Every structure is written in C-alpha cells, then in structure tokens.
Amino acid sequence: MPLKVAFVHNFGYIGLYINLNIMAKGSIFGTLSGKIGNVVVYERNGKQIVRSNPKQRDPKTPAQLAHRLKFSLANKGLSPLNNVIKIGFKNSEKSYRKLVGEAYHNAIIGEYPNFSMDYSRIQVAEGKVQLPSNIQMSYEEGSNIVGFIWDTQIADTAINSRPDDHVNIVCLNSIFLAEMHTFNISKRSDGKAFFELPIGWKPEDLNFWIFITSYDLSENSDSIYLSISHSQPS
Template identity: 25%
Template sequence: MSNLPGVKNLNFKIMAISRNGIHGWPSGKLGRVVYYMLRGQPVQRSIGKPGKPSLKQKANHESMAVVTHFLGHFKEYLNNGFELEARGTIRNQHNLAISYNKKNALKGEYPNVSIDYAKVQLSKGSLTNPESVGMKKVEGGLQISWNPLVQYEKGELYDDCLQLAVYLPERKAQIIELNFSKRGIGTAFLPVNEDKLESSMEVYLFLSAANHTSVSDTLYVGNLNGTWEKPGSRKCEENPVEDLGTNLRFEQVKEQYGLQMKLKPEDRLPRKAFNSLEKEYLVLMNRYESISRDRKNKPV
C-alpha cells in the first residue's frame, strides 16, 4: 500500500527520489535501472542477471580479465601515469588504463588472448620522452641510460622525473621505481636480485614534471632474457615487431658475448656479470633459432 496522502489501494514502493523536482536527476532504483551521482555527474546503470554469453561476449570477458590482471601489478604507477587524464571526468586512472590497453595492447584470439607488451601504455600525456634510451644487464642489476639533453622550448626541464616499471611475467611480479632519476642526469642503476635478473623482463618508463603538471606517454624500453610464453599456450598469430626486437637484441648480445669469449678468463667481466651475459645469449639464441625454423617451415 502507498503511504502518499490521498492515494489509496496502490501497491507500489517508492525506490528513487528526485531532489530537484520532476525534471531533476533521480537517485535510486527505478525498475531495472539504478541512478546515482559519480564525481558530480549523473550516471545510470541497468541491473539484473545476464543471459547466456555469446562467443563475442566471452571474448570480451577474457580480454577484460587479461588486461585487468596485468594492470593490477601497476596500481601506484597508474595513479601517477593517468592522474592528469582522469581529472574532471567520471573515470579513474585504472578505468582509463584498462580502456586504452584493452583496445591497443592485446594480441591473439579467444580463448588465447595475451598482452602485447610492446604496445602497453601505463601513462598518457604530452610531455616528451628522452631519446636514445637503452638498458643493459650489469652485475647486481640494470643500467638504464638516455640522452640527457634538455629541450626547454618543448617544455622539458632538467628535473623531469623518470618513473620506471619492470614486469616479470613468469613470476607475475613487478619492480616499480617512482622518481627513479631525472631527465638531465642521463643514467641510473636499478638493483635487481640475481635470481630475478635471469628472468624474462619487460621494461617501461615515462617522465613526469616535478610539479606534477604534465606527464609523457609510456616508452617501452624493451625485453630482456627473451619473451616468456605461458606453458601450454598456443601462439595465435605472428608478431613481426616482437620477432624483430628479439633479433636485434640477439645481435647485440651475440657481439658482446663474442668479444668476451676472445678474452682470457681473467680479463673478462666479473663472474656474475659474465654469467648473466652468457645466460641471456643462450636464451636469445634458442629464441632466434626457433623463429628461424618457424619461418623456414612456413608454407609459401
């Protein structure tokens, strides 16, 4: 029964109210729709149990799950990288990161969707990234380098902060270094445990202004120790960019390893550094040979 004055024998319940009159935005539930305010903006969502998902819906669910799981490793990093993009919108940093990477950083088809690491973006902005970025394994960690030239006319400053992220897919772990270094320094060392140093690594960075007024897009620095693929997964499509990156890295490591092998043992790199170089060389050599075999056996 209704509790409204003058209204009798009407069997309904008031579930939503409009604080601004009949033409105002309601708040609450009306039928199968819920109305509410989010960050100062009106939002409505349907509710109820969904039916049996179609193949397209299953593919969408898998894509969402893959991206959400991956980005879950970078919560603090995303808060910095997408904070400016989220300002003034009803979306938060994590929402924006999921939206971009779901559209642009996946490869494969359902049910074998995976992350395309080279296309991942963990930040979005207009600040320019440094040029000539490189990395190499050294004893005890990674040495990251870049061109320290500061182009003030482009809005760059000496103290722009470098934000570094390293993802280890086999371990499902990450290394996050906020304010890792400054643009004008040109180099920085990241300590990494010896066991992690031998794992497959995907390395990213972006820059943010010291006063937090601008950030850059994410720069994919590259892969170390070869691309890791989940055991039992099926490679659904070729990735020429990934293969090219592997080949280029193999040639670099092959040259470094060859030079070391020409030296007497006592004149080589320290033992740990040499062992790391040798292991990466062997991993990349196997990967290179695998790519070569696949291309050779591919039907014309």
C-alpha cells in the same frame, strides 16, 4: 504464483494447481514424474517433489567466452600497475577503467582461447613534459642490474622540462604479475640510471617503462616501453 500443471491419468484429464518447490505426498491419482516446461516432478522417499528448473540465461556463446577472457586478461594484466597508473595519469581524464578498455581493444593479442597481453602497447604515464631521446637499456647476463642511458639535451620548444626533472622506472614481471618501481631514480641531467632486479626474476619475463616527472612534480611525460630482449624502445 501457483502454476497450472495438466496431465492425463487413468481416471481422465485432471487439472492441478501446484506451487513450485512444494513437496506433496502421493495422492489417489498416482505418482507423477517427468518434466513439464520449466517444472520437474519426481518422487523421493515416498513424497512427490515439484521444483523449478529455470532455463539457462547465460548461454556463453564462443563470442561471449572470448569477450570475457579478453576482459579478464586486460584487467588482470593491468592490476599490478594500478598505483603507477594513478601517478602517471594524475593530470589526465583517463582512469584505470578506461585503460583496461584500451588494453582490451589494443593490447590483447592472439586467437581465442590463446590470448596474451602485449605490454609494449601499454602506456603507464601521459603528459607534455619532454621524454629523453635515444633511451637505451643494457643488461649483463647473470647479473641483476639493468642499466639505462639517454640523451640529456632539452628541445627549445619543450614544455615544463628542465635538467632537474625526475626519472621514473617501472618494471613488471609478466609471469608473477608483480610490479616494482623507482620514482626519482635519477635526474634528467644524469643521463643514466641503474635498476636492481629482485632475485629470481628472469629478464625475458620483464617489461619496463620510463617516464619523466617535472622538477616540481606537477606534470609527467608520456611513458616509453623497453624490454631486455629488445633494448631499443617501442
């Protein structure tokens, strides 16, 4: 739609109709330059140029910047766990998107712009199968083997829980944002499992989760978080 531009010239007040982004040669009225509203008028190579200069529609206030950074961290931090989450929450209404929302609200810590992800607040599985009690982790300095032990006793009130349930271990390197897991690494009745780390992975960068899958693969337990620096579960 044509835009009406008004200006004052030596010959008096003149009303012009011009189209945005149209180049027009100089006229007898002289050369225009400057800004009129959202329109910029200037001369280049002997031609009169008129172009639009839209207002900034994205002001990026501090609150908006903080929101975007938190959301980006939550999404980026959970992305390596996407496949694990699909298995861990297979019988739940929760989706990856919902878990990103929960991470945004509960697992992003610090003040803008120095946010970070607290993985101890992340759950990678959910269900009614009994999780073993007294899970402990051990790591010998200089090795690449992490050991896990747990109580094998099953409560009388436990739902769909048996000695031959599958033990699953998940490890996330928060520096490389790389994940590795071993499903069915052992049985509940074994009371122990050993997890081999990739070469170059430093223990202080690692986050672990354990969860149980029922013997018939139909249900999971909740997951529990552990780290080498804090061998007791969170």
